[in-house]
Amino acid sequence: MADFERVAVLGFGTMGAGIAQVVAMSGREVTVLEAGQDRIEAGSAALAGFLDGGVARGKMTESERDETLARIRSTTEPKELDGCDLVIEAVSERFEVKRELFGAVAAVIGDDALIVTNTSALSVTALAASVPGPGRFAGLHFFNPAPLMRVVEVVRALQTEPEVIERLTEFVVALGKEPVVVKDRPGFLVNYLLMPYLNDVVTELDNELASAEDIDTALRLGLGYKLGPLELLDLIGLDVHEHATQSAYDATLDPRFAPPPLLRQMVAAGYHGDKNGMGFRNRQDGTR
């Protein structure tokens, strides 16, 4: 019998919707918990839209889409999560918000149900300390967009039981993804490597090494990257990257993680990247 037959996803934002889709597509029942009906509707619409896109591109059949949707239900009531054997948290990156939610959820689920966080910026160990039975807590870090990205980081907190890491690793394989078991370091593995590189690029752009377009072109054509670093930052969101790299800097005091001045200025100016049409590669005010 497959492990984790009933899965709860906390949060119906971009990551929550993507994770709910991935889990439901593996044949599991998914319950998504969100704070308000409006957010549930927005998340449901985004999820349905993503699946429709998959049907339109011939990646899935209409019946596969319908079966996936039928396995996902949503609620605003934590008590509806009773009976779930795995809880995946994907709410906003605020420690207090996550901590309170874990308390409410832990009160209704079984003592042996696992709780994992999709955080990319907070310490999994610190979050584990906020739940009763921290040995059942770990990180399960999906990349955006979750349905398309092949790798999932399985993050071992200091408290995580070895058997929990094994079960989660098998679960990731059952989702059709590649698990990478990593330590609970700021940025884990991928972002630990990525953030200093992106900060370095922003600094050199500010130092007028080349135009943003030429830096992206050089790294795409020279190294075969799908996206240049500045396009990637626009896609990630400059505010999101600033928050993540600031968190890593606070946790390490390693200057490679310090948000470069130009990044801070872009965020201060309201240039958040693709989501508002203003970033390194698509400044609409014509100044770059």
Add this chain to the structure above:
Amino acid sequence: MSTPDRAEGNDVSTLERTVAVLGAGTMGTGIATVAVRAGHRAIIYDVDEANLSRGVESVRAFLDNGVRLGKLTPEQAQQASARIEASTDLNDLAPAEVVIEAIHEDLGAKQHLFGELDRIVGGQTLFHTNTSTLSVTAIASGSRRPERVVGTHYCNPAPLMKLVEVADGRHTAGWAHDATMEFLAGLGKTSVVTKDRPGFIVNRFLIPWENSCINALEAGLGSKESIDTAVTGALGHPMGPFALLDVVGLDIHQQVATRLYEQLRDPRFYPPPMVDRMVAAGDLGRKTGRGFYTYDDNRLFGS
């Protein structure tokens, strides 16, 4: 300067030109292939006869392969092949309108060649250097006309990779820069403009990236397999850092990183101790059958 820029310029964009390539190594022969394929006449220069004949052979082999792959007609390959020449005598480069230097990374040797060629080629001839780690300005100082010297850094293998990084030296003239951009467009290349700074763009970011991945491996953040998997699966890179280092060669990585470190004095560029150990052990990557991974054969990637 009294003459207008364009009058002094050298229009090498559309017409078939004579291109001299200095150095019959991998990069030189690759660049010569690009030149003859674009319709130019190319003279490869090397001090060593054996290198030279190997170089010409490899240009012809590349063109023949293009025919097999359906990229060139037999006529096109034959015509391109007929445009390739070779010489060990610098005086034979007199008709060159563009000189592309692609010898080993020795500043004095590059300066000397440009100084010698000043006496041989015309005053408007462009001097391009394919250096990857030396200063364009320093190389240009070997010529009495540094205004004609431009850095044009091709990627390996040059016939397949579209990117060329263009870097002006301190004294590069506007006409030389513009003529260079037109020449590269005529070769079918995509040019990016950068500064005469160590590593230009690609190596400037690749070397610290690779070093940080090696440090992460040594620090136990992951295994070589898990880091390669994470990078290809989560970042969309075509190869993970360790698979790539094995292709590049650990000795090459060590040399490039050390040269950049010597100029920048930024510890992110310094090759981590693991690189020294691997080079000392002879684990240079694919070419020796063992690097981070072991290989059953030593064929280079893509060949």
